[in-house]
Amino acid sequence: MSAVYESSKDFPLFYCCYLLESEKLGYKNHCYVGSTPDPVRRLRQHNGEISAGAWKTRYKRPWKMIGIVYGFHSHLAALQFEWAWQNPEKSRHLNDITDTSTAYTLYGNTQHLKRTKLLALSKLINTLPFSRWPLNICFCDDEQMAEFELLCNTRPEHISCISKNIANLFKEAIKESIHIETNKFQCCYLCDKEIQVIKDRDELSWTVCKNNKCEMRAHLICLSKYECGRADAGRRYIIPVEYECPACKVKTLWDSAVRGYIFG
Ligand SMILES: [Zn+2]
Numbered sequence: 257m258s259a260v261y262e263s264s265k266d267f268p269l270f271y272c273c274y275l276l277e278s279e280k281l282g283y284k285n286h287c288y289v290g291s292t293p294d295p296v297r298r299l300r301q302h303n304g305e306i307s308a309g310a311w312k313t314r315y316k317r318p319w320k321m322i323g324i325v326y327g328f329h330s331h332l333a334a335l336q337f338e339w340a341w342q343n344p345e346k347s348r349h350l351n352d353i354t355d356t357s358t359a360y361t362l363y364g365n366t367q368h369l370k371r372t373k374l375l376a377l378s379k380l381i382n383t384l385p386f387s388r389w390p391l392n393i394c395f396c397d398d399e400q401m402a403e404f405e406l407l408c409n410t411r412p413e414h415i416s417c418i419s420k421n422i423a424n425l426f427k428e429a430i431k432e433s434i435h436i437e438t439n440k441f442q443c444c445y446l447c448d449k450e451i452q453v454i455k456d457r458d459e460l461s462w463t464v465c466k467n468n469k470c471e472m473r474a475h476l477i478c479l480s481k482y483e484c485g486r487a488d489a490g491r492r493y494i495i496p497v498e499y500e501c502p503a504c505k506v507k508t509l510w511d512s513a514v515r516g517y518i519f520g
């Protein structure tokens with residue numbers, strides 16, 4: 257390797273897109289979509305309790321975080337989802353909806369309203385490639401979840417939707433971080449090339465098997481190609497929902513296989 261790396265590193269398991277609703281008088285139902293590795297801290301920034309960023313939203317303070325989407329396989333993936341959620345009319349994933357009333361809401365001048373954001377979310381999770389991603393949705397209470405479910409008639413089976421205190425969910429989620437030794441020479445089980453652990457980047461390109469007794473390491477892209485080829489050669493999805501370790505054959509949800517390694 258050409259640079260000196262830390263010998264090991266802990267990777268937290270969390271990155272989410274979030275939905276804020278304004279609690280300012282006269283701005284009920286005004287919403288904002290963003291993304292963050294720490295929703296609790298981010299909300300405090302939006303509300304001006306701690307400094308740094310969040311200027312754009314200062315006028316409609318205070319904000320409440322009403323829902324999050326998490327389980328992204330990379331930072332880039334989360335940003336892609338965030339952008340489509342913020343800009344349904346520009347997103348190539350959402351800009352071809354033909355149903356008139358849905359299109360009217362998604363592409364009209366009510367971009368900032370909750371109904372538009374919830375409707376966009378319901379369409380996104382049913383649209384490729386997002387519908388294949390191992391996402392989870394959490395609303396802050398039953399009322400918010402019910403509002404979403406009224407608009408979202410159907411969702412992929414593997415995408416869960418729950419209502420729970422978001423701060424508590426986050427606290428539990430970050431307990432599981434994954435420890436990776438980064439100074440060992442490692443080879444991809446599938447392509448045999450060296451695996452480079454990239455420091456100071458928020459995205460790693462490889463994963464290890466969840467089975468403690470198994471030493472399999474592979475590039476995510478190799479694993480993804482392997483899994484898609486194994487299941488059905490005609491399929492061209494980038495991210496399989498589940499993968500079987502090519503070494504020990506233990507099955508792992510893609511979600512828990514990859515999301516931990518992405519955010520440094
Ligand atoms: Zn490889």
Ligand SMILES: [Zn+2]
Binds near residue numbers: 467471
């Ligand atoms: Zn394995």
